[in-house]
Amino acid sequence: MTATPARFDILGIGNAIVDVVAPVPDGFITKHDMRKGAMALIDAHAADTLYAAMPAGTESSGGSAGNTCAVAAQMGARVAYIGQVADDQLGQVFRHDIAAVGVHFPTPPLVGGAPTARCLILVTPDGQRTMNTFLGACVTLDEDSVDPALVAAAAVTYLEGYLFDPPAAQAAFRKAAAAAHEAGRLVALSLSDAFCVDRHRAAFRDLVTNHVDILFANETEIASLYEEADWRVAAERARADVALAVLTRGADGSTILRGAETVAVAPVTTTVVDTTGAGDAYAAGFLAAYTAGKPLEGCGRAASIAAAAVIAQYGARPQADLSGVVAAA
Amino acid sequence: MTATPARFDILGIGNAIVDVVAPVPDGFITKHDMRKGAMALIDAHAADTLYAAMPAGTESSGGSAGNTCAVAAQMGARVAYIGQVADDQLGQVFRHDIAAVGVHFPTPPLVGGAPTARCLILVTPDGQRTMNTFLGACVTLDEDSVDPALVAAAAVTYLEGYLFDPPAAQAAFRKAAAAAHEAGRLVALSLSDAFCVDRHRAAFRDLVTNHVDILFANETEIASLYEEADWRVAAERARADVALAVLTRGADGSTILRGAETVAVAPVTTTVVDTTGAGDAYAAGFLAAYTAGKPLEGCGRAASIAAAAVIAQYGARPQADLSGVVAAA
Numbered sequence A, B: 001m002t003a004t005p006a007r008f009d010i011l012g013i014g015n016a017i018v019d020v021v022a023p024v025p026d027g028f029i030t031k032h033d034m035r036k037g038a039m040a041l042i043d044a045h046a047a048d049t050l051y052a053a054m055p056a057g058t059e060s061s062g063g064s065a066g067n068t069c070a071v072a073a074q075m076g077a078r079v080a081y082i083g084q085v086a087d088d089q090l091g092q093v094f095r096h097d098i099a100a101v102g103v104h105f106p107t108p109p110l111v112g113g114a115p116t117a118r119c120l121i122l123v124t125p126d127g128q129r130t131m132n133t134f135l136g137a138c139v140t141l142d143e144d145s146v147d148p149a150l151v152a153a154a155a156v157t158y159l160e161g162y163l164f165d166p167p168a169a170q171a172a173f174r175k176a177a178a179a180a181h182e183a184g185r186l187v188a189l190s191l192s193d194a195f196c197v198d199r200h201r202a203a204f205r206d207l208v209t210n211h212v213d214i215l216f217a218n219e220t221e222i223a224s225l226y227e228e229a230d231w232r233v234a235a236e237r238a239r240a241d242v243a244l245a246v247l248t249r250g251a252d253g254s255t256i257l258r259g260a261e262t263v264a265v266a267p268v269t270t271t272v273v274d275t276t277g278a279g280d281a282y283a284a285g286f287l288a289a290y291t292a293g294k295p296l297e298g299c300g301r302a303a304s305i306a307a308a309a310v311i312a313q314y315g316a317r318p319q320a321d322l323s324g325v326v327a328a329a
Helices: A026-031 A044-053 A064-074 A089-100 A136-140 A148-152 A169-182 A194-199 A201-211 A219-226 A231-241 A278-291 A296-311 B026-031 B044-053 B064-074 B089-100 B136-140 B148-152 B169-182 B194-199 B201-210 B219-226 B231-241 B278-291 B296-311
Strands: A008-013 A017-023 A039-041 A058-061 A079-082 A117-123 A129-134 A154-160 A186-190 A214-218 A244-248 A254-258 A261-265 B008-013 B017-023 B039-041 B058-061 B079-082 B117-123 B129-134 B154-160 B186-190 B214-218 B244-248 B254-258 B261-265
Touching: A008 A064, A008 A148, A008 A169, A008 A278, A017 A089, A039 A194, A044 A117, A044 A129, A058 A064, A058 A089, A064 A079, A064 A089, A064 A154, A064 A186, A064 A278, A089 B089, A117 A136, A148 A154, A148 A169, A154 A169, A154 A278, A169 A186, A169 A201, A186 A201, A186 A278, A194 A201, A194 A219, A201 A219, A201 A231, A214 A219, A214 A231, A214 A278, A219 A231, A219 A244, A231 A244, A231 A254, A244 A278, A244 A296, A254 A296, A261 A296, A278 A296, B008 B064, B008 B148, B008 B169, B008 B278, B017 B089, B039 B194, B044 B117, B044 B129, B058 B064, B058 B089, B064 B079, B064 B089, B064 B154, B064 B186, B064 B278, B117 B136, B148 B154, B148 B169, B154 B169, B154 B278, B169 B186, B169 B201, B186 B278, B194 B201, B194 B219, B201 B219, B201 B231, B214 B219, B214 B231, B214 B278, B219 B231, B219 B244, B231 B244, B231 B254, B244 B278, B244 B296, B254 B296, B261 B296, B278 B296
Parallel strands: A008 A079, A008 A154, A017 A117, A039 A129, A154 A186, A186 A214, A214 A244, B008 B079, B008 B154, B017 B117, B039 B129, B154 B186, B186 B214, B214 B244
Antiparallel strands: A017 A058, A058 B058, A117 A129, A244 A254, A254 A261, B017 B058, B117 B129, B244 B254, B254 B261
16 A cells, blocks of 8 residues: 555654663672673562662663654654553653653553563663663553554654563564554564574564564674674675664674665764663664655764764763754765 | 760751753743742642653752762761652652662651652753752651651761751751750751742751851852851851851852861862752762861862762762762862
8 A cells, every 4th residue: 555644753662661870880790690781681579689789870761662762853753652651750750751852652651550660770881781671561561552543654663672572562563563564654673682682583583574674783683683693694684584674883883784785884983981772872863864765874874973972971862962963864 | 965986977867859850941941930040949730840841851869968968978978867758769769879878868758648859950051950849758857757866876967958948847957956966966057049048047047056066058048148248248157156167159169167267178170061969069078078087178178079070960969989089188
């Protein structure tokens, strides 16, 4: 079918999470047996125990797709978001912050269930973040959370890979992908984390092969998805599987693959303060520029600028003004 | 009486508040009829309305005396704190953060009453902060909240002037001051805010004249207390009223008056990012050094270093390592 004009550029679906960010020495990561730079799922008890051991922190809205939506909206995109918070103070914070940047967030809060999800983020002196997520209310996100009319109203539906962790979200994922394609829209997926890919490889592979148009991944995530030691080999397999593969490579910039075309994007260098949200901001910049009709080089450039803005500060949502970036792309 | 050795260097008593900090343009302050740089009290409805109008923010533990206690503990002082949070998520955040720096915080949370207090802090491009406080659970702090044995165990009991706003706290204030002097300890007071002084001038004057040993104020606060146009005239009146008057003067540094002695302290210059908590950190550095037996010059120097660390960052509790500052004072 031919799509009618989209009301939103981007609809994000993800785990709605409030971040608790604190600086720690490297010894804290090893003492608590964490995998540095990765995201681990923890239960309520472990969250309480780890929180008690953590230094004083700063709370701010997070969640991978939530961050992407917020940054894309700051960059001028029209954005909607689906995610499950609870009817509590942290849920109110999440709702306030995503609404404050103009993101449409229709998901009602969960009443009488688990609290709003928290991610305990430990930032080491090298700027790396190690994340520990208590999913809380996110586990109740399911097919019923996805309004097909909202999906049909968005040019791109963006799904975070972390959403494969809560039990009922994969069904929501598939429903959203089907509704998007039914309406002639695009489906984008971020692989989120190599260990998340490892936990759900078969489901990810099926989704990527059959339902994803735009794939975001970093080198270790794409290598994990295809179980290839060399990310370049994995990248070629992604080229065959999806219309557009966008591969971030840290300080080496990024590589965009579309059919026979390969676009190398130089990184925007900056002081590394905290890498939390760098990939989310990259996807935001890319999609904001892509849905504005910019060429791939411009999309990559807008993506890199957004990522650099986030890396140069504490927290995943940039304080820098990014409003002119897409127009310049 | 002769005091036994103190178990704590500092006991802070104040409004236990979680800060919500967001950057705004100057136009936001004028549009919402705020007094730039001041603290205004707002009710629950106004807090909801203002929060809805505010940009996305960052939540972190605050409260004037709470900040002072946290910073003094980071600088090596033995610190306790009395303040009223609710049994809610923000109350848990406050408790976690003050405990994480080693502050003893015995006040049990309020159950079934108002929520934990919030201060909506708007930071303009010049680094000035304009504060709007919803007192919430703080209004239930009263005489019963003050344990005289804890007061007697602290070398200095530090009271924030903002505590004059909630209705029952003045009684708590007087009980703490009496218990401190009964035990041969010192009472310190921060005037907090010129408009707060204006609201409660008679009570402040009585307290300063009859019950305070160490007075902290900035130029406008001390001028307001004595209703003098020239802060220098007001300073001389403070010299006569209290054993030790510590007057901060922004970019001009600070002035310490003790009997006939006057000590001028040079400011520590830094980039101004956010002045939230600068006065609190100054008091922390001063009291941490003072209770460690340092000379007034060293106390002023430690105070200025702590204030500069807070001014150079977002938020009232420094990420910088201040552990060696008192020893070097």
